[in-house]
Amino acid sequence: MQQRSEETRQHILVAAADLFSKNGFDATGVAEICRGAGISKGAFYHHFTSKHTVFLVLLNDWLAGLQTSLSDFPKEDATIPASLVRMAGLMDFVFETARGRLPIFLEFWLQASRDAQVWGSAIQPYHEFQAYFASMIEKGIAEGSIQPVDPQQAARAIVSLAMGVLLQGLLDPQAADWGQVARESIQFLINGIAITGKKEG
Amino acid sequence: MQQRSEETRQHILVAAADLFSKNGFDATGVAEICRGAGISKGAFYHHFTSKHTVFLVLLNDWLAGLQTSLSDFPKEDATIPASLVRMAGLMDFVFETARGRLPIFLEFWLQASRDAQVWGSAIQPYHEFQAYFASMIEKGIAEGSIQPVDPQQAARAIVSLAMGVLLQGLLDPQAADWGQVARESIQFLINGIAITGKKEG
Amino acid sequence: MQQRSEETRQHILVAAADLFSKNGFDATGVAEICRGAGISKGAFYHHFTSKHTVFLVLLNDWLAGLQTSLSDFPKEDATIPASLVRMAGLMDFVFETARGRLPIFLEFWLQASRDAQVWGSAIQPYHEFQAYFASMIEKGIAEGSIQPVDPQQAARAIVSLAMGVLLQGLLDPQAADWGQVARESIQFLINGIAITGKKEG
């Protein structure tokens, strides 16, 4: 029965994501995941070839979701700066959906910094984000709404700011409304490169 | 002999920092550290009660160094925005001194997100940084060089940007000169909250 | 396959009993038990949660055997004293079945003196023995074959004598035929509390 199989697979992924987030990848045993998913070790290794594989699947699922969110984002604003600011709202989405399992991002990054395969999968989206923002900024410069800055550097600033907020929200979730911090911080940054003398938003 | 003892201790710390950076905390065995430090396990456990303790010492040493750098930073600029921009140069210091062992920061953050004790040690400096920046921004508002923004939010933006650059430089060191990215990004951000229409720096 | 599983379990118990007897509980490593049982550590920890658990199972198995022996003991004698004397023959059974692995009793007692759980399991049977003997003595007093002594104290004397013989036979097996010592000693003791002036048996 393939539906039951798919359910089991999802149970494993959910349980693994929870445990990886709570206790970390290394500290989480396969037995623990099986207990969490209500299955046996035999079932686990029937669905996944290793614990590491589960991790990669989790990572790719998340990255796929990210790509979808970005490409689904409506492009309807009057000016590029306005559009950039509005995109900061996506951070709210991230914080809400990942509520409680943010630490797994750190696991992703950590493994990416050491495992070439993971690195390839995990780092590529950032390059795409950056290219995306850079092209927006170029457009902004062309339309006269943004100062003639280096688009790559400006795009790096945006991505860095987003990751920094994410990291802080992850380490110290109680300290602030990090979604709001994201929006306001991006606003500041955009103000710094936009052409209008008046504040945006 | 206490000098020899202190030397051994340092050997352990150095070897541990190397290995934690290269392979990660969990993947690094005590035996490996001992081999790296040229000592026996007995000596290791004579100096540290656990592998975790070594980690904490490493963390605290680094944080202490950071605090020192910050408090030693000369305050000689004409205006607050100029001073803030100049402080971005500290990131160069971080990248240079930590060259090759940046991944250990991820380990710090990861453990901080799970271990209350580590969290306490690791998160406090960020609060202090933020408070420090917030007070600078207040002063800037008072002296008329900064717009009347919420100082806390602006400070969070600065800290987030710095951490984001650090994180990116850690994950993708080859992609850019991250020290320069730090300086320029901060410049953009400061432009966004400063009062003068002209760029600083 | 569950038969194979049960066999493995028994192999472990037998090997552990041997080694605990020969070298002691602490001096026996799990690796040694595994070697003795011809299995791996994975198998060991699949069947038992800890070395201590094996010990407890061994203890309980032995105690259960003792209880069975006692309750299976035929009660067919004319008088209580005769019955008591005849029960001393059970000691022969103990010495024979435990031939070569008596020291494990010392381990039992030693652990019982320190571990509350072991103590509970190990001490209860003695209380039951004592209660059993006390009730026999009461009956003997009632039927006029035993002097009006304190049944509890007399029962304690019997149990103590049995344990003392066991202990001596354990420490110095060559010095005497301890089964015989048990029978004759009990005879002496019974003579001391019986009413008939003539020796029993």
Add this chain to the structure above:
Amino acid sequence: MQQRSEETRQHILVAAADLFSKNGFDATGVAEICRGAGISKGAFYHHFTSKHTVFLVLLNDWLAGLQTSLSDFPKEDATIPASLVRMAGLMDFVFETARGRLPIFLEFWLQASRDAQVWGSAIQPYHEFQAYFASMIEKGIAEGSIQPVDPQQAARAIVSLAMGVLLQGLLDPQAADWGQVARESIQFLINGIAITGKKEG
């Protein structure tokens, strides 16, 4: 200074006896003993060549004390049976002086059952006790106060009873006044081999 040295030695012995009793020989670390004695490991190994040596010294000290008690015992009774009964009072002495550290006897016995050297030291006194009692019983038979039993067997009965009471008092100190149990039990036993038709005591 040799007085200080001797004091240190005693501190070690006292601390070791406490810890051996409380936690057992194997579970007690040399470091623990040093902490308990308020000294360093260097000092420990200055006074004793090994942990095992400490154990042997403890054992021999105790055995020497036993021998002294026995040889100091006044022999003033009218008849042998009376004398034997009175000697049971020595058990009170044992229980009182060893209060709280009885489990170390089990350690003694356990090690004796495995280590030939310990065995030699520990078992000899029992042989002497037995010989001593056997000779008393022979005298009793000669003087007509004891039945013509096998003196060796009777002596074994006495020693076994004493050891059994000691063992029980060790395992279950709260269950009874074991000194009293010792006295009454011996009384029963002596009654069983004495010649007078009337009860002793």
Add this chain to the structure above:
DNA sequence: ACCACCGGGACAACCCGTTCCT
């Protein structure tokens, strides 16, 4: 095809008793 039990063996951290040097 799926799953459960059973087993394998490498290896982790930690601690041990002991020696050596001062």
Add this chain to the structure above:
DNA sequence: AGGAACGGGTTGTCCCGGTGGT
């Protein structure tokens, strides 16, 4: 007498393959 260093050994856990029922 002090304390740094040694290195072997401990238990327990890990991830993972077989094998056999459902």
